[in-house]
Amino acid sequence: xxxxxxxxxxxxxxxxxxxxxxxxxxxxxxxxxxxxxxxxxxxxxxxxxxxxxxxxxxxxxxxxxxxxxxxxxxxxxxxxxxxxxxxxxxxxxxxxxxxxxxxxxxxxxxxxxxxxxxxxxxxxxxxxxxxxxxxxxxxxxxxxxxxxxxxxxxxxxxxxxxxxxxxxxxxxxxxxxxxxxxxxxxxxxxxxxxxxxxxxxxxxxxxxxxxxxxxxxxxxxxxxxxxxxxxxxxxxxxxxxxxxxxxxxxxxxxxxxxxxxxxxxxxxxxxxxxxxxxxxxxxxxxxxxxxxxxxxxxxxxxxxxxx
Ligand SMILES: [Zn+2]
Numbered sequence: 001x002x003x004x005x006x007x008x009x010x011x012x013x014x015x016x017x018x019x020x021x022x023x024x025x026x027x028x029x030x031x032x033x034x035x036x037x038x039x040x041x042x043x044x045x046x047x048x049x050x051x052x053x054x055x056x057x058x059x060x061x062x063x064x065x066x067x068x069x070x071x072x073x074x075x076x077x078x079x080x081x082x083x084x085x086x087x088x089x090x091x092x093x094x095x096x097x098x099x100x101x102x103x104x105x106x107x108x109x110x111x112x113x114x115x116x117x118x119x120x121x122x123x124x125x126x127x128x129x130x131x132x133x134x135x136x137x138x139x140x141x142x143x144x145x146x147x148x149x150x151x152x153x154x155x156x157x158x159x160x161x162x163x164x165x166x167x168x169x170x171x172x173x174x175x176x177x178x179x180x181x182x183x184x185x186x187x188x189x190x191x192x193x194x195x196x197x198x199x200x201x202x203x204x205x206x207x208x209x210x211x212x213x214x215x216x217x218x219x220x221x222x223x224x225x226x227x228x229x230x231x232x233x234x235x236x237x238x239x240x241x242x243x244x245x246x247x248x249x250x251x252x253x254x255x256x257x258x259x260x261x262x263x264x265x266x267x268x269x270x271x272x273x274x275x276x277x278x279x280x281x282x283x284x285x286x287x288x289x290x291x292x293x294x295x296x297x298x299x300x301x302x303x304x305x306x307x
Contacts, residue, residue, distance in 0.1 A: 030086035037293035038073050047076035076151045078126040079292040082119045097284035124268040126291040127275045138299045145299035166263045170217035178247040180274045202233050205256045223266035
């Protein structure tokens with residue numbers, strides 16, 4: 001059983017009135033809205049082979065005439081995780097777009113905390129899967145891909161998530177866009193070494209560590225665990241390592257609120273902030289619905305023999 005971190009309080013309670021979205025009017029409207037995203041224009045296809053010759057079975061299931069696969073419209077998609085009704089999914093995504101906490105989601109939607117947390121985790125995976133560097137982030141450097149078993153999310157990563165080195169991310173903001181890169185080949189220990197021997201400034205807040213500008217990055221950021229030698233951080237008298245960027249103004253407080261997030265799940269939260277910042281002038285709800293209805297990608301094979 002994974003531990004469920006306390007979600008940060010971002011949105012004030014009670015500020016999520018039922019919105020004026022036609023798809024939120026009823027279960028039927030919600031289902032029709034989701035089906036239109038899965039099968040645009042009503043063109044159904046097999047999620048396994050892509051074939052379009054299908055037989056409709058009972059209870060919303062279909063069978064492919066080509067490969068004989070039996071499925072339903074959400075098979076193989078992110079939204080096929082969590083067992084929520086179409087209307088509950090859409091209401092949850094609408095509130096999540098407005099940064100409702102898991103506690104608020106659970107209370108307002110009549111879900112258990114675990115069910116709401118699992119749905120939000122699914123949304124975060126769907127966001128991450130749409131990032132340009134999704135293949136790298138779902139690869140062996142983070143261990144996140146281990147949470148996927150086939151097309152389904154599991155609560156526990158394959159091969160034990162704790163054995164993956166703590167990844168280091170570089171934040172780069174240019175012309176109002178932010179890019180958060182996984183910096184390959186740079187370990188948390190190396191960042192501490194740079195601090196100690198090359199005077200790279202470091203700030204720590206709980207397990208969250210960020211640095212002053214490094215190479216072309218505005219900051220390096222990582223989420224450590226108790227294995228890191230925090231006492232090794234050398235402070236400098238000439239000011240703080242607070243990056244002066246629009247993204248940091250947007251994300252700094254939110255990042256510090258991610259108390260209790262594990263190093264393994266930290267990339268999900270970082271890519272969520274990247275998504276929220278880069279889409280800050282758009283209708284996040286519409287984008288989230290589209291992402292959730294997309295197919296779960298095949299993750300790269302993990303090398304399970306790694307130490
Ligand atoms: Zn097929």
